[in-house]
Amino acid sequence: MTKKSSKKTAASPADAGDKTAQGICHLVGAGPGDPGLLTLKGRECLEQAEVVVYDYLSNAELLSHVPAGAEIIYAGKTAGRHALRQEETNALLVKHTAAGKRVVRLKGGDPFLFGRGGEEAQELAAAGLRFEIVPGVTSAIGGLAYAGIPVTHRASNAVLTIFTGHEEPGKETSGIDYKAIATAPGTKVMLMGVERLGPITEQLAAAGMPEGTPVALVRWATTGRHQTLTGTLGTIAALALEKEFKAPAIAVFGDVVKLRETLNWFESSPLFGKRIAVTRTRQQAGGLLAQLRGMGADAYELPTIRIEPPAEKTAFVEALADVRTYDWIVFTSPNGVEAFFNAFFAAHEDARDLGGARIAVIGNGTARKVREYRFAVDLIPKEFVAESLLEEFKEMNVEHLKMLLPRAAGAREMLAVELEKLGAIVDDVPVYRTVPETGDVSGGIRRFREEGADMITFTSASTADHFMALNLPLPKGLATASIGPVTSEEMRKLGLPVDLEAPQHDIPGLVQAISTFYASSK
Numbered sequence: 001m002t003k004k005s006s007k008k009t010a011a012s013p014a015d016a017g018d019k020t021a022q023g024i025c026h027l028v029g030a031g032p033g034d035p036g037l038l039t040l041k042g043r044e045c046l047e048q049a050e051v052v053v054y055d056y057l058s059n060a061e062l063l064s065h066v067p068a069g070a071e072i073i074y075a076g077k078t079a080g081r082h083a084l085r086q087e088e089t090n091a092l093l094v095k096h097t098a099a100g101k102r103v104v105r106l107k108g109g110d111p112f113l114f115g116r117g118g119e120e121a122q123e124l125a126a127a128g129l130r131f132e133i134v135p136g137v138t139s140a141i142g143g144l145a146y147a148g149i150p151v152t153h154r155a156s157n158a159v160l161t162i163f164t165g166h167e168e169p170g171k172e173t174s175g176i177d178y179k180a181i182a183t184a185p186g187t188k189v190m191l192m193g194v195e196r197l198g199p200i201t202e203q204l205a206a207a208g209m210p211e212g213t214p215v216a217l218v219r220w221a222t223t224g225r226h227q228t229l230t231g232t233l234g235t236i237a238a239l240a241l242e243k244e245f246k247a248p249a250i251a252v253f254g255d256v257v258k259l260r261e262t263l264n265w266f267e268s269s270p271l272f273g274k275r276i277a278v279t280r281t282r283q284q285a286g287g288l289l290a291q292l293r294g295m296g297a298d299a300y301e302l303p304t305i306r307i308e309p310p311a312e313k314t315a316f317v318e319a320l321a322d323v324r325t326y327d328w329i330v331f332t333s334p335n336g337v338e339a340f341f342n343a344f345f346a347a348h349e350d351a352r353d354l355g356g357a358r359i360a361v362i363g364n365g366t367a368r369k370v371r372e373y374r375f376a377v378d379l380i381p382k383e384f385v386a387e388s389l390l391e392e393f394k395e396m397n398v399e400h401l402k403m404l405l406p407r408a409a410g411a412r413e414m415l416a417v418e419l420e421k422l423g424a425i426v427d428d429v430p431v432y433r434t435v436p437e438t439g440d441v442s443g444g445i446r447r448f449r450e451e452g453a454d455m456i457t458f459t460s461a462s463t464a465d466h467f468m469a470l471n472l473p474l475p476k477g478l479a480t481a482s483i484g485p486v487t488s489e490e491m492r493k494l495g496l497p498v499d500l501e502a503p504q505h506d507i508p509g510l511v512q513a514i515s516t517f518y519a520s521s522k
Contacts, residue, residue, distance in 0.1 A: 045102075161186065270519065274455065276455045481513065
């Protein structure tokens with residue numbers, strides 16, 4: 001609920017002295033597409049937002065930073081289709097800001113570079129409302145950098161001209177001075193307008209730009225769908241039609257295009273162009289997505305599960321109360337570590353209350369999560385599976401030792417049963433549960449249904465279970481990747497093939513296995 005000042009009963013846009021009560025609108029540049037190019041300031045705004053109004057060119061994955069319960073409004077515009085008219089968007093920003101909300105207007109690229117951010121800021125200013133501009137990385141520079149094209153270079157030019165190829169509909173005369181652009185020195189970058197590329201290149205040629213001028217088009221810049229098409233002023237329009245090179249795209253004119261021959265770093269990445277769907281929780285998908293994207297993949301999240309507290313908490317509460325009595329605490333997943341320690345520190349102020357328990361884990365990822373809480377790991381098996389951990393315990397005397405297994409509700413019983421056979425006293429305690437992810441904020445489910453994928457990854461048995469429950473059509477040629485034997489076993493039970501299984505059963509091992517899979521298929 002919005003807290004209102006006791007001195008004022010209502011917010012009035014005309015009352016400039018009431019700006020604090022009215023809230024604030026942050027006009028945030030989302031960058032050119034790669035979610036890693038969002039600024040720290042932009043992320044901070046999203047994390048505190050109560051209302052988010054976002055554009056077509058704003059990567060929907062950025063909405064993962066938005067708090068649960070925030071209102072999210074799509075105001076995207078594509079050629080001929082507007083979710084909201086600009087006047088409606090302006091009115092929304094004014095309405096929610098005046099209501100005392102923290103509003104984020106998330107805009108592709110930079111809000112002040114052909115993004116109508118200036119118009120929206122004017123509307124807020126006219127209403128007497130607080131606003132802040134958070135600049136973003138523009139595709140005019142960042143997008144071309146991913147294509148290996150620097151917009152300036154000491155050896156060839158020191159001038160940059162940026163213009164739009166898409167002017168306000170209904171204007172009787174063009175505001176673009178093609179003569180000035182064609183004859184200006186240096187690099188010229190055109191944002192938008194690829195659908196009018198033929199007439200635009202004709203006007204540039206007529207205004208004096210040489211037909212042999214190198215030109216490049218870059219589509220979906222900085223994302224895994226990134227594409228580049230090169231030609232000259234005289235050929236690029238026909239090439240774009242032939243290759244069906246459509247928006248969203250930018251165009252660059254000038255000798256700097258030639259530098260792409262040696263500076264094309266992104267498109268030469270080992271997984272470039274491979275569409276990979278990642279089925280993890282939204283909170284966990286980021287690490288795997290980042291590693292796959294770092295290798296050039298068009299990786300997108302397709303969350304099938306989310307983590308929630310256990311339905312029955314009595315056993316967990318009792319285990320926390322008696323935590324000092326355990327000889328071993330055995331973690332089988334990072335989720336178990338996080339759920340346990342978050343609850344532990346909510347109940348205990350002193351880390352020493354954990355007592356003298358030693359800690360065993362399965363997998364490097366689980367070990368890293370334990371170390372985040374400043375605890376050491378005493379035992380990690382060579383193979384990242386429960387069977388390997390059990391073999392380690394068989395090498396020592398665990399008879400009458402008390403062990404706590406904080407795990408997912410419904411986890412495999414094998415480890416607990418076999419440890420009890422060795423004489424251990426085992427408390428197998430559910431500390432979290434996995435439930436189906438019902439939302440599709442990032443658009444991954446829609447994208448999988450409409451575009452498919454080259455590969456889909458499964459990092460646990462539950463991700464496979466809940467993926468199949470979505471009843472999505474499996475595209476022809478889809479490859480499947482499993483993080484380890486337990487996941488693979490569940491996939492086969494569900495009728496899913498296992499095209500590759502990571503020899504090292506953690507996220508880095510899975511990424512390496514995917515890289516090897518595609519390298520061997522070349």
